[in-house]
Amino acid sequence: MVSDLRVCFIGESFVAGVGDRKCLGWAGRLAARAVAAGQPLTYYNLGIRRENSTELRARWEAECTPRLPAGADCRLVISTGVNDSRYENGRPRVDPGDSVDNLAAILRRARENGWTTMVVAPPPNVDEDHNDRLLDLDARFTALCDSAGVLYLRAHQPLRDNRIWMREVAAVDGYHPDAPGYDEFAALLAPHWLLWLIDPDSGLAMVR
Incomplete structure (x- = not known):
């Protein structure tokens, strides 16, 4: 019997796949890789462009709860931080300490709800x-x-060293790549993602 695996991806524009003419982003590519590997799942992309972690903290649970019902294998993938650390009016939009507090609160509620969670590092820009x-x-x-x-998954530095990612980001808007950049992001995450889907307790190996 096939398990009812459901995954919500929450976060900012990179989760939503802004800039990608294929309209998949790295999250959609990971979902497609899972299905291709024989792991069916229900995939929900809940990324919002320009959202910071304070705004994410305020809305994520209400959106995920109806999508992650009792009795299903419920997973949560989080990626936030780029908008927090952008400067506006001479200061970051969100203080780094508050960013950590916001992520901690999301992780705590996910654990209380019994939802297995993975966090993806905020990617680099120009x-x-x-x-x-x-x-x-x-x-x-x-x-x-x-x-x-x-x-x-510590994807920031590997992407910062990735020629294709940085080229694509520079060619679009300085932040978001087109499809080849998202291909690189997804390829970096995919081995860890697929293992996490099969065995979420397999360990805490990180992309470095």
Whole structure:
């Protein structure tokens, strides 16, 4: 009997796949890889462009609850932080400490609801000052997920070193790639994603 596996992807524009002419983003590509590998699932993309983690914290549970019913194998994939660390009016939109608190609150509620969770690092862009702030947030998120026993995929630096990702980001708007960039993002995450779907307790191996 095929299990009722349901996965909600929550976060910002990269989750939604902004810039991708195939309209898949990395989340849609991961879902397609799972089905191709023989793992059927119901996939919900709940990404919102320009959303920060404070806004995500306020809305995510109400949107996920009807999609993750009791009796199903319920999973949650989170990616946030790029909008938090963008400067507006001379300061980040969300203080880094508040970003960590927001993610911690989401992880706590997901655990209370019995939803298995994975977190994906915020990806890089063409603004190196912004990337440095993202690296700081990446380290904070790593520590949080380690303490919470949640799989955290450290995709930021590998993508920063990825020629295709950075080329695509520069060609679109400085932040979002077209399809080849999202192909690279998904390929980086895919081995860990597929293992997590099969055995969520398989360990906390991270993309480094």
